[in-house]
Amino acid sequence: MKYISFAFFFVLTIIIGLVLSMQIDSIPPLGKLLDPHHGFWQNAYSEDQNAPEDLVISGLKNEVEVIYDEFLIPHIYAANEEDLYRVQGYVTAQHRLWQMDFQTLAAAGRIAEIVGPVAIDLDRTTRRKGLPFAAEQGISYLQKEDPEIYLFLEAYAEGVNAYISQLTEASLPLEYKILNYKPEPWSPYKSLLLLKYMADMLVGDRDLEYTNLRAMLGKDLFERLYPLFPEENDPVIESDRVWDFEPLPIDEPEELHYPSDSILLKALPQPTPGTGSNNWAVSGKKTASGNPILANDPHLSMNLPSLWYAMQLSTPDFSVKGATLPGALGVISGFNENIAWGVTNATRDTRDWYAITFKNPDRSEYLYNDQWVNSNIRIEEIKIKGQASLLDTVIYTHHGPVVYDRSFGAERKDTNYALKWTAHLPSIEQRTFLMLNKGKNHADYLQALDHYTSPAQNFVFASREGDIAMKVQGRFPLKWHGQGMFFMDGNDPQMEWLGYVPNEHNASSLNPQRGFVSSANQHPVTDAYPYFVFDHSFEHYRNRRLNQRLEEMEQITIQDMMRLQFDNYHLLAAEAAPVMMKLLSADESFQRKNEDKYWDQLAQWDFYTNPSQSAPTIFHLWWRYLYKSIWKNLDESGVPIVYPNYYQTVALITQDANDTIFDIRGTAKRESVNDHLKVSYDSMVVQVEKLIKTKGDYSWGTFKNTSVKHLVPNFEAFSYHNIQTGGGAGILNATSERHGASWRMVVEMADQPIAHGIYPGGQSGNPGSKFYDTFLNTWANGAYVDFGLNQPDIFRNPLFTTRFKP
Template sequence: MKYVGFLVVLALTIALAVAVSRPFGAIPPLAPLLDPNHGFWQNAISEDELAEDELELKNLSSEVKVVYDENLIPHVFASNAADLYRAQGYITAKHRLWQMEFQTMAAGGRISEIVGPLALDLDRMTRRKGLAYGAEKGMKFIQENDPDSYLLLEAYADGVNQYIDQMSDARLPVEYKILNYRPEHWSAYKSILLLKYMTDMLVGDRDLEYSNLRKILGDVMLDKLYPEYPSGVEPIIEPGHKWNFNPLSVTQPDSIPYPNDQLVIDPLPQPEEGTGSNNWAVSGSKTKSGNPILANDPHLSLNLPSLWFSMQLTTPEHSVKGATLPGALGVISGFNENIAWGVTNATRDTRDWYKITFQDKTRKAYRFGEKWEQTTFRVEEIKVKGEDVFLDTVVYTHYGPVVYDKTFNSKRQDINFALKWNVHEGSNEQKTFLLLNSAKNYEDYNIALDNYTAPAQNFVFASNSGDIAMRIQGKFPLKWKGQGKFFMDGADPRMEWQGYIPNEQNASTLNPSRGFVSSANQHPTDSTYPYYVFDNSFEFYRNRRLNSQLSEMSEITIEDMQGLQFDDYYLHAAEALPIMLELLSSEAESGAEAKKYLSLLKEWDFYADPNQKAPTLFYIWWRKTYGQIWKELSENVAPIVLPSYYQTVLFMKNEPSDPVFDLKNTSEMETAASHVKQGFEEMLADMKKWEADEGDFSWANYKKTTIQHLVPQFKSFSVENVYTGGGSGILNATSSRHGASWRMVVELGPEIKAFGIYPGGQSGNPGSKYYSNFIQKWANGEYLNFDLRTSDQAEGVLFQTILN
C-alpha cells in the first residue's frame, strides 16, 4: 500500500472502469473490483513482498531452483529440459499471465470475447488470414515430425496451468479485474499460435497496392519510381560474395496476363512504420580484446507489459540467457556459454494474392486451368461479449483462404482474393530456438536454422571459437522475376509457386574479410544472387550508417557497441537537408521566424539528440515537402504505396526538374524547388501553432515517445513523454511509438560478458515497482549486467524459490 503513485492512479478505478468499458460493453461489477482483499488494491503489492521460499509444482522429476536477481530476472536451474520448460511456463505465467493470454487471443481472432462488437471486424480479418489455421497445421506437423518438441511444449503449458490453478483472486492481474473476465488454460497450441502471431506482426505485402500503381502509372513509370535495386544499395551479405551452389531453375511464362482491376478495398494491415531491427557481429580482428562481439536490437511497438521477459535457463548441459517471448519456450535473442545470436526482420515477400473465379454462387468450386477444383468451407465461430455468436464462413482453396469476398471488405461480387502464405504450411520454429539455446558452434547454429520457416529473419551469430556469421533464413518460394509483386490470376496454373529455395542456398556468409556482418532490414544481397528477391519495404538509412561506422572502427569495445546501438545520427537528414536548403528560394528566407529556423538547421550536426531543435524542424519540413511531391499520387481512391524517402531524395538531387515533380492538375510546371518552398511555408505555419500551444520544440518534446499499455484505453498504465532521442531511420530507432524493444551486447571470450536492457520491467503488474523500472535506463542508453550466473551466486539476489 506504500506505492503512492499506483494508488493515486487506482483511486480513479471506478471512473477508469466506466471509461474503458463504455466502448467495450458492460461495466464490470464494482464490488469485486473494490474488494480490499481480492480487488485492485491487491495489485499494489510488488513481487519481492510476495516471495515464497518453496512452491509445490507437480510432474517435476527433481527440484528446480529459481534465483531472482535485483531486477526480478529469474535464473532457473533444473536437472533436465522437461523440468526446465515446465518451470519456465510457471514462472512466466506468474509475472506475465494476462499479456500471454491477451496476445494469443488477438492471434486467434478472439478479442471480441473480451471487449464486445468493437473488435469484430479485427477478429474476422485475423480469422480470414488463417493464423489459427496455420497454428493448427503447425501443431500437427510438430506432433508427427518432432514428438520430443511437442512434449516440451506440453510441459511448458502444464507449468502455466499449474500457476493458473493455484492463483488466488487477489493475485489475478488487474486487467482481468477491470475487463471482468478470467484466464483459461494454456496449451501447446497457444505457444505455436503466438509464434504465428509474430509472423503476422512482421510480414507485409503490397501486391494489391502495386497492382493499383501499375494500372495508374504503367510499367515504365512504376519501375522509375519504385526500382527494385536503387543506386547505392548496400546489401546484408557483402557485395561480391560468391554463391557456391547450382541454383534450381525457375520457368517464367512467356506472357503474364495480370488481372487489370483497380482495387478499392482495404489491404491487410502491414507492419507499422518504424518496425525494424539492427544486428551485427564483429570479429576478434576488429576488437580490443581479440574476441568477437555481437549486438542485437529489435525495433517493435513500445508496449507495456514489455514484449520481452528476461530469463536465464540452466540445465547440466547448457546455460542460456536473454530475451524470452512470454508464451514461447526458451530464449529468442540471447547467448549461452559458447555462442550468441540475434534476429532482425528479413522483409521478404512470402504472401501472394490470387484472384479466384468461382463456378457459381455456391462457391463450391473454382477454376484452375481447364478444371474446376473443389473448395472447402471453414466456419469461424466468433464469440462476442454481450451479443450472439457471429458465424463467418471462410472459403479455402489450394492457395489458401479467400480473405476478400462478397461478405467481407469488397463491394464487388466478382472480387475474391485468396491468400497464399507459408504460415499455412506445417513448420516448427519453436525447435529452432530450442536448438539455438543449447548450440555450441557454427554447425549447430545452421542445424537449428534449418527448422525455421517464418517470419523470415536475419540471424546473426558469433561464437567463442572466433566465428561470426549471418544467415537470411525462412522458407522462401521459388519465383520468376516479378512474381508476387502484383496480384495474380488464380485460374492460371503458371502463377503457382514452383517450390522453395533450399535451406543451404539461402543467402549467408561466414567470417567475411571485412571483419563484420550486419543487417538492418535492407536488401539481402546484391543482384548476383541467382533467385528473385523482392520486398517493398527494404531499409536505406540505418544499414548504411551502421556499415560505415563498423568499417571505420578498430579496437572495438563493448562500450563502443553500446554507443552504436544508441547512435542518433540522422543520415536521411544529412543527405536531404543540404539539397532542400539549396533548392529553397531566397525570398522564403525572409522574416524573423524563417531566419531563426534556418539558422538552427544550417548549424545542425545531424544528431537527433533529445535536446536538439533542428530535428523537429527538418522532420516537419521534410514531411510537408514529401507530401507535396506525391500529392496527386496519394489522392488516388485506390490504395497505393508512395515512393521511398530514399528514392525521392535521389530525384531531388539528380533530377530536380524532372516531370515527376510536376502536378498535372495545376497550370504551373512544378519542380523539386517548388515543393521544397511550399513545404517550408507549411512548416512555418505548423511551427507558429506549435510554439503558441506547446512552446518547447526540442526533439524529445515534439516526438513524445510513449510506452503504451497493450490496451490503449488504459492510459494510466502507460508511460508517456519519455525523454530520449533517435527516430525512425536512425540506429537508435526510437520514434513516438516504436523503438528498440530489446538491446543486447555480448562479448564471446573465455568468459562471456553480456549486457541488455528493454523499455519496461520484468513485471506485468502496473502496481509493481518492477513494471517500468528499466525505462529510464533504456532512455538514457544504459544497460544491465547480463552475465551468466551460477545457482549459488548470492550477490544481488532478490529472493529464491524452490519448486518441488
C-alpha cells in the same frame, strides 16, 4: 409498514450487491474491484513481497531452483529440459499471464470476446488471414514430426496451468479484474499461435497497392519510381560475396497477364514503418579484447507489459540467457557459454494474392487450370461480448484462404482474393530456438536454422571459438522474376510458386574479410544473387550508417557497441536537408532564408537527433510535408496505393529538380521540386509555431513524444508518455513515437561471456509492481544492466529464491 420497509431495503440491498458485482457497459464490477482484500489493491504488492519459498507442481521429475536477481530476472536451474520448460511456463505466467493470454487471443481473432463489437473487424481479419488455421495445422504437424518439441510445449503449458490453478480472487492479474474475465488454460496450440502472431506483426505485402500503381503509372514509370534495388545497395550479406552454388532452374513464363484495372479493396493493416531491427557481430580482429562482440536490438511496438521477458535457463548441459517471448519456449535472442545470436526481420515478399473465380454463389468449386476444383469451407465463430456470436464463412483454396470476398473488404460482389503465405506452412520454429539455446558452434547454428520457416529472420552469430556469421533464414518461395509483386490470376498454374529456395542457398556469410556482419532490414543481397528477391519495405538508411560505422571502427569495446545501438545520427536528413536547402538558397522567390531562425537552425544542425535538439523537429516536419506534397498526385484515383520510399524520393530530388514527376496535375503552371519545397517549408513553420503555443517548445524529445503504452489502448494510466530519448525511424537508435528498440543486447564472447541488456519496461506485467517499469529510464538514457550468466552458488545480489518441488 414494517413489512414494506423491510421488503424495500432488502430488495435494495440485493440490487446493490448485484450492481456492484456486475460489469455495466465499460465500468468494471466496482465492489469486486475496490474490495481491498480481493480487488485491485491486492495487485499493489511487488513480486518480492509475497514470494513463495517452496512450491509444489505436479509433473516435475526433480527439484528446480529459481533465483531472481535484483531486477526480477529469473534464473532457472533444472536437472533436465522438460523440468526446465515446465518451470519456464510457470514463472513466465507468474509475471506475464495476462499478456500471454491476451496476445494469443489477438492471434486467434478472439478480441471481441473481451472488448465487444469494436474488435469484430480485427478478429475477422485475423481469422481470414488464416492465423488460427495455421496454428491448428502446425499442431498436428508437430505431433507427427517432432514429438520431443511437442512434449516440451506440453510441459510448458502444464507449468502455466499449474500457476493458473493456484490463482485466487486476490492474486488474479489486474487486467482480468478490470476487464472482468478469467484466464483460460494454456496449451501448445497457444504457443504456436504466438509465433503466428509474430509473423503477422512482421510480415506485410504491398501487392494490392503495387497492382494499382502499375495500372495507374504504366510499367516504365512504375519501375522508375519503385526499383527493385536502390542505386547504393548496402545489403545484409557483403556485396562481394560470391555465390558458389548451382541455383535451381526457374522457368520464366512466356506471357504474363496482369490485371490492367485498379482494384478497390480495403487495404490490410501493414507492419508499421519503423518495425525493424539491427544486429551485428564484429570479429576479434576488430575488437580491443580480441573476442567477437555481438549486438542485437529488435525494434517493435513498445508496449507494457513488455513484449520481451528476460531469463536465464540452465540445465547441467547448458546455460542460456536472453530475451524470451512469454508463451514460447527457450530464449529468442540471447547467448550461452559458447555462442551468441540475435535476430532482425528478414523482410521479403512471402505473401501473395490470387484472384479466384467461383462456379456458383455457394463457392464450393473454383477455377484452377481451367478445371473446377473443390474448395473447403471453414466457419469461424466469432464470439462477441454482450452480443450473439458472428459466424464468418471463409473459403479455403489450395492457394490459401479467400480473405477478400463479397462479405469482407471488397466493394464488388464478384471479387475474391486468396492469400498464399509462408506462415501457413507447417513448421517448427520452436526447434530452431531450442537448438540455438544449447548450440556450441557455427555448425550447430546452421543446423538449428534449417528448421526455421517464418517470419524470416537475419540470424547473426558469434562464438567463443571466434567465428562470426549471418544467415538470412526463412522458407522463401522460389519465384520467377517479378512474381508476386502484383495480384495474380488464381486460375493460371504459371502463377504458382515454383517451390522453395533450399536452405543451403539462403544468403549467408561466415567470417567475411571486412571483419563484421550486420543487418538492418535492408536488401539481403545484391542483384548478383541468383534468386528473385523483392520487398517494398527494405531499409535504406540504418544499414548504411551501421556499415559505415563498423567499417571505420577499430579496437572496438563493448561500450562502443552500446553507443552504436544508441547512435542518433539521421542519415536521411544528412543526405536530404543539404539538397533541399541548396535548391531553395538558389531560389530568388524564397525570402524566408534571410530572416528565418528555423532556416538558421537547420543550417547549423549536426544531423544528430538528441531529445533536446530542435533542428530534428524542423527537418522532420519539413520532410513530411514535402514528401506528401510531391506524391499526393498519386492519391487522386482513390484506390489504395503506396508512395515511393524516402530513398527514391531523395534520389529524384537530387537528380533533377525539374523532373516531370514534380508537376502537379490540374494546374496551368509546370511545377518543379522548388514549389513543393516552398509550400512544405511554410507548412512546417505553421506547425512549429503551433507546437510552441501548445507544448511550449519544439524540441525533438517533446515533439516525438516517445510513449510506451499498455496493450489495452484505453489503460492510459498504465502507460508512459513523453519519454525524453533521441533517435527515430530510419536511425540506428530507431526510437520513434511508438516503435523502437524493444530489447538491446551486447555480448562479448570471452571465456565467460560478458553481457549487457535492457528493454523499455520491466520484468513484471503487473502495473502495481515496482518491477513494472524498472528498466524504462535506464533504457531511455541508453544504459544497460549487467546481463552475465549466473551460477547458483556464486549469485550476485539475489532478490529471492523459489524451490519448485515435485
